[in-house]
Amino acid sequence: MSGSTFIMKKRDLEKELRKMAKANDCEFVIVGGASHDTYRFNGLLIAIPRHTEVNKYTARDILKDCRATLNHSERGNV
Known part of the structure; x- marks a missing residue:
């Protein structure tokens, strides 16, 4: 299994x-x-490591948190 x-x-x-x-x-x-x-x-404040590559699970969680923020905003604006 490749590290990439x-x-x-x-x-x-x-x-x-x-x-x-x-x-x-x-x-x-x-x-x-x-x-x-x-x-x-x-x-939402998010921290992204200062590396050229980010662990895919970290990236997944960052995207998930951002999507949740969008979903929360949509419900709040209805």
């Missing part, structure tokens, strides 16, 4: 988050960070 099956490129994760934010008309901005880049996605 357990990674996602950081730029691909950021691209997916930007696409998700644009499709849902919400913010996705960098707010700083030290060992991690910190972003605000629809009010």
Whole structure:
């Protein structure tokens, strides 16, 4: 089993988050960070490691948390 099956490129994760934010008309901005880049996605602060590759499970959980934030916002606006 190759180690590459357990990674996602950081730029691909950021691209997916930007696409998700644009499709849902919400913010996705960098707010700083030290060992991690910190972003605000629809009010949720997320930390993305400063590596070119991110563990796919970490990436999956970040995307899951962002989707949950969108779903929560949709219910709140109804």
